[in-house]
Amino acid sequence: MHTPIPDYLHEVLENTRDDGEVATYIPELARANPDLLASALCMSDGKIYAAGDIHERFTIQSISKPFVYALALQERGFETVLDKIGVEPSGESFNSASLDPRTQRPENPMVNIGAIATHALVRPEASRDERFEAVRAGLSAFAGRELDVDEAVYASEMGTAFRNMSLAYLVRSVDGFTQDPADIVEGYTRQCSILVDVRDLAVMAMTLANAGINPITQERVVDEHVAQQVLSVMTTCGMYDAAGDWMTQVGIPAKSGVAGGIIGALPGQVGAAVFSPRLDPVGNSVRGVQAFERFSGDMGMHLL
Numbered sequence: 001m002h003t004p005i006p007d008y009l010h011e012v013l014e015n016t017r018d019d020g021e022v023a024t025y026i027p028e029l030a031r032a033n034p035d036l037l038a039s040a041l042c043m044s045d046g047k048i049y050a051a052g053d054i055h056e057r058f059t060i061q062s063i064s065k066p067f068v069y070a071l072a073l074q075e076r077g078f079e080t081v082l083d084k085i086g087v088e089p090s091g092e093s094f095n096s097a098s099l100d101p102r103t104q105r106p107e108n109p110m111v112n113i114g115a116i117a118t119h120a121l122v123r124p125e126a127s128r129d130e131r132f133e134a135v136r137a138g139l140s141a142f143a144g145r146e147l148d149v150d151e152a153v154y155a156s157e158m159g160t161a162f163r164n165m166s167l168a169y170l171v172r173s174v175d176g177f178t179q180d181p182a183d184i185v186e187g188y189t190r191q192c193s194i195l196v197d198v199r200d201l202a203v204m205a206m207t208l209a210n211a212g213i214n215p216i217t218q219e220r221v222v223d224e225h226v227a228q229q230v231l232s233v234m235t236t237c238g239m240y241d242a243a244g245d246w247m248t249q250v251g252i253p254a255k256s257g258v259a260g261g262i263i264g265a266l267p268g269q270v271g272a273a274v275f276s277p278r279l280d281p282v283g284n285s286v287r288g289v290q291a292f293e294r295f296s297g298d299m300g301m302h303l304l
C-alpha cells in the first residue's frame, strides 16, 4: 500500500524537530511566527502536492538570488556576467566581503556581495524602479503568477542595511558596476522582499529543473544552458558554508533564504520547497533541512 503524497508530506513535516532561532537582523522578520511550517512538491507535468501552512506568504530573501542570476545571464550573456561575478564557493558567511583576491570579482552570485552585483547587471541603463520591475516580472514568470513586495519587510531591512550598503560600495569601488550603490541596494532589498508561498517556490524550482520552461504556464523563462548554469552554482554555493553537508546528505541543487524558505531542484523530475522560519547558525531553515533530508532519503533524490 502506497501512502498518498499529501499524507507523506504531512508525516515528514510532523516529524521535523523545532529548534534554531528566527532571523532578527531584519527587525520585521523577528516578528514571524516561528511555528509556521509548509512544504510543496511540483512535478515536471506541473502537478503540485502541498501540506502544512500552504497559504502563508513570506519574503523570498536569498532564494531570489539564483533567479535574478538567471535573468542576468539571459539578458546580458555569459561573458558579461562571468566577467563580473565568479562561480567559486566562498567558504564564508553570506554577508561577507567575499571578493576573489586575484580578479576582485565577487566570489559567486549566491552570497550577498555577488547578488548585489548581479542585481546591477539587469537592465543596467534603466532607473532603479525600472530595474526592479524587470526583476519582479522575471521572478513572476518563474512562479507563473504576478508577485508583489512586502513593503514592511522592505522598509525594515533598509533601516538596517548598513552591511549590504558597505558591500555595494566595495563592489562599486572595484568597478563591479557603475550605478549608484544606494540605488542598487534598494533594488536588491526590494528583490529580497518579494512575497511567495511554498507552492510558488516549488514551481520556481521546477522551472529551473525543467530546463527553463515553467511547467504550469509552459512559458520558456530562460534558455536551457542558463538553467544549467544556475543549478550548477546552486549546487556548490546555494547553502553557503553548509554546502558540503547539504550536498552529501541531500544531494540536489538548493537555495535557502533567511525568512525560512528552502528550494531544491532535481533536474527533469521535481521542484521542492519547505518553509519554516527557525534558522541554524549558518542561516538555513532547521526544519527545512530536516525535511529535505527525509525527501532525499525516502525518494532517492540524491544525484549521486
Ligand code: DON
Pocket (backbone or CB within 6 Å): 060, 061, 062, 063, 094, 095, 112, 157, 164, 189, 192, 256, 257, 258, 259, 282, 283, 284
Ligand atoms: O541581504 C540580506 O541579508 C537578506 N535580504 C537576504 C539574506 C538571506 O536570505 C541569507 N539566506 N539564508
